[in-house]
Amino acid sequence: MDRLDALSSRRFDLLVIGGGIIGAGIAEAATAHGLDVGLVERGDFAGATSSASSKLIHGGLRYLQMGDVRLVREAHQERRALMSVVAPHLVERLPFVFPLYTDGPHRPWVVRTGVLLYSALARAKLNGRVSERRALRLVPQLNTDRLHSSALYADAWTNDGRLTLANVRGAADKGAVVANYAEVVAIHGDGADVLVDGETVGVQARSIVNATGPWLDRVRRLEDPSAAPSIRLSKGVHVIVDGGTDWGAAVTIPHDTSRVSFAIPWEGKLLLGTTDTLHDGAPEDARVTDEDVRTVLEEAAVAVHGIGEVRASFYGLRVLPGGPGSTVNARRETVYTTGPQGMLSVAGGKLTTYRRIALDALEHLGVRNLDRTPRPLPGATGLADVRWPLDLEPAIRSHLLHLYGSLATEVLAPAVDDPSLLEPLVAGRPDLRAQELYAREREWARTAEDVARRRTTAWLAGLDSIHGEAIHEADRTARP
Numbered sequence: 001m002d003r004l005d006a007l008s009s010r011r012f013d014l015l016v017i018g019g020g021i022i023g024a025g026i027a028e029a030a031t032a033h034g035l036d037v038g039l040v041e042r043g044d045f046a047g048a049t050s051s052a053s054s055k056l057i058h059g060g061l062r063y064l065q066m067g068d069v070r071l072v073r074e075a076h077q078e079r080r081a082l083m084s085v086v087a088p089h090l091v092e093r094l095p096f097v098f099p100l101y102t103d104g105p106h107r108p109w110v111v112r113t114g115v116l117l118y119s120a121l122a123r124a125k126l127n128g129r130v131s132e133r134r135a136l137r138l139v140p141q142l143n144t145d146r147l148h149s150s151a152l153y154a155d156a157w158t159n160d161g162r163l164t165l166a167n168v169r170g171a172a173d174k175g176a177v178v179a180n181y182a183e184v185v186a187i188h189g190d191g192a193d194v195l196v197d198g199e200t201v202g203v204q205a206r207s208i209v210n211a212t213g214p215w216l217d218r219v220r221r222l223e224d225p226s227a228a229p230s231i232r233l234s235k236g237v238h239v240i241v242d243g244g245t246d247w248g249a250a251v252t253i254p255h256d257t258s259r260v261s262f263a264i265p266w267e268g269k270l271l272l273g274t275t276d277t278l279h280d281g282a283p284e285d286a287r288v289t290d291e292d293v294r295t296v297l298e299e300a301a302v303a304v305h306g307i308g309e310v311r312a313s314f315y316g317l318r319v320l321p322g323g324p325g326s327t328v329n330a331r332r333e334t335v336y337t338t339g340p341q342g343m344l345s346v347a348g349g350k351l352t353t354y355r356r357i358a359l360d361a362l363e364h365l366g367v368r369n370l371d372r373t374p375r376p377l378p379g380a381t382g383l384a385d386v387r388w389p390l391d392l393e394p395a396i397r398s399h400l401l402h403l404y405g406s407l408a409t410e411v412l413a414p415a416v417d418d419p420s421l422l423e424p425l426v427a428g429r430p431d432l433r434a435q436e437l438y439a440r441e442r443e444w445a446r447t448a449e450d451v452a453r454r455r456t457t458a459w460l461a462g463l464d465s466i467h468g469e470a471i472h473e474a475d476r477t478a479r480p
């Protein structure tokens with residue numbers, strides 16, 4: 001059955017609109033609770049905000065500053081669940097050095113007390129003060145001019161695009177119909193019209209969830225043309241530069257008493273950012289400007305010297321539930337609203353807490369007997385005894401294990417008969433051609449960009465195309 005037939009041939013219990021981490025997480029949780037689910041995504045899965053985050057699975061030290069102890073505690077609980085059960089291959093522990101400069105915005109004792117409380121909520125042993133020597137061992141490019149002292153704490157990092165995809169896969173493995181490049185264009189009492197492969201198909205569903213992130217209000221208006229705006233958008237720009245391979249920790253860089261930015265060793269590069277500026281127009285009108293890049297680099301230079309060459313930049317749009325005030329201090333809470341025809345809209349939240357948001361959404365939909373116990377996503381079990389079908393360099397093995405978990409053997413299986421699949425996908429990255437085949441056959445990739453940006457890490461090679469097909473638009477993450 002093709003995807004058009006699969007979408008139109010039955011009445012779903014739940015239609016999820018939006019294939020970012022929130023929609024994918026809801027689809028996974030709903031299928032695990034026995035619901036028949038359809039998931040439709042206008043672009044590629046994780047093609048918008050959910051591959052443009054800071055890639056941190058974290059409690060959020062700055063939320064303590066805002067007095068939000070509950071939010072921090074919940075986020076730490078989720079981090080532990082992701083690291084131990086849900087996706088231990090994709091979510092890895094990362095120490096953070098918080099340098100305190102004599103001319104910085106914080107008093108050292110305030111930060112040290114905050115870090116102690118944060119670490120207590122995290123149930124982490126790593127906390128407190130660290131010597132300059134140790135800080136430099138962890139972060140060789142740390143700027144030590146006017147350094148008063150440094151604090152150390154632990155959080156975790158991930159590959160956000162692949163975490164989203166693992167949820168899509170989890171839903172599909174349990175029977176959900178999932179379709180990328182499938183856009184909801186109308187909503188009616190009994191379901192929605194979806195534009196897929198050039199045709200509009202009617203999809204019937206008992207319930208609908210709108211998990212379209214920055215497009216939330218646009219989709220709300222498909223149900224209720226008079227729906228008032230409910231969210232604001234804030235643009236966050238990241239810059240990727242060479243470096244970070246010899247770093248053992250990330251750096252948290254304080255700028256004022258409520259805002260920090262990060263320098264994070266990520267996939268063999270350094271990820272710097274992020275900015276936080278109100279975005280007033282349509283989501284697809286956002287751009288990375290030269291000034292954004294300059295700001296990110298200048299802010300990183302407060303704590304990092306010898307910053308390497310810029311390889312890429314990208315933006316994401318934070319969804320802040322409406323209301324006046326600065327975007328920096330706006331609460332990153334999730335808001336659930338139900339429209340006149342019963343569509344549930346889910347606004348705001350964090351990558352870190354996606355599982356909790358998904359379960360709360362099911363609760364809002366009236367699903368009974370919710371099981372909040374963490375469940376492993378596909379690839380998350382059997383990590384200690386993966387049977388590799390082929391001899392591979394340790395660096396490539398650990399790259400594949402990180403991206404696919406125990407499903408790495410499935411990715412490699414065709415290479416047993418076709419050794420050309422063990423060739424690099426692009427020069428300078430550990431990704432293999434076998435991954436492209438897997439992405440297209442098993443992970444719904446349709447374009448070279450889907451493969452390079454969200455299934456593998458090939459885009460970090462800084463190429464514009466593979467096999468002549470464009471792979472990345474460095475300054476865009478949203479699609480028109």
Ligand SMILES: Cc1cc2nc3c(=O)[nH]c(=O)nc-3n(C[C@H](O)[C@H](O)[C@H](O)COP(=O)(O)OP(=O)(O)OC[C@H]3O[C@@H](n4cnc5c(N)ncnc54)[C@H](O)[C@@H]3O)c2cc1C
Nearest residue numbers: 018020021022042049050054056184212213236316351352
């Ligand atoms: C700069 C930045 C840094 C961040 N860093 C972190 C971090 O380090 N840690 C953390 O925990 N959180 C972080 N976040 C928050 C986190 O990234 C987001 O909360 C999360 O990705 C939101 O996911 P989403 O599914 O709601 O939205 P999205 O990922 O934007 O997904 C919405 C999807 O809906 C689709 N869509 C829109 N209209 C339609 C339609 N009509 N039909 C079908 N599909 C449609 C879109 O194409 C899109 O893919 C960050 C956010 C930003 C912006």
